[in-house]
Ligand code: URA
């Protein structure tokens with residue numbers, strides 16, 4: 001996707017006005033439930049035709065730490081929950097390694113429906129779906145966002161990124177919170193040499209949360 005069109009869809013993405021907040025008008029948990037109802041009716045891209053379940057995201061609506069992945073995979077599609085397959089198990093273990101339980105954080109994806117055979121998200125799908133993630137972030141207002149993989153990093157930084165050069169940096173986002181970019185747990189499962197680097201990134205997450 002070109003830079004010009006990215007800027008256009010990012011500003012377009014702010015136009016989802018059905019859900020009120022973030023101005024303390026409604027409780028965060030309630031606002032997320034309302035947004036979920038909208039997502040569960042969504043037919044904005046082709047992916048709704050092939051998914052089994054929408055995967056809205058889950059966790060603590062008041063979380064200080066929010067993870068953003070790419071899109072549901074097979075297990076997630078089957079259960080309607082994010083990160084419940086092998087990559088999810090690794091994410092849970094990484095969280096536990098820094099003293100956190102899954103229930104304490106919030107976990108969502110750029111896409112809410114599974115791409116067939118887990119192919120990469122397409123630009124038009126990211127464009128259609130990311131306003132939901134945008135709204136989730138605005139409702140939750142986490143202190144720290146963590147992008148898992150390049151599609152999440154692309155959306156949260158607003159530009160294409162090279163993960164090896166973006167990790168171990170604490171960014172400031174357009175939402176006013178901090179952002180750390182790391183490899184997707186599925187990439188670590190494919191290439192265990194990345195494990196050390198991801199562990200370092202989780203130590204950085206812990207450090208930022210303790211600040
Ligand atoms: N990979 C993702 O990016 N998200 C999930 O929810 C599961 C696997």
Ligand code: SF4
Pocket residue numbers: 039042043044045046047048054111112113125128129
């Ligand atoms: Fe709607 Fe997102 Fe599912 Fe596409 S992927 S149908 S935009 S919820």
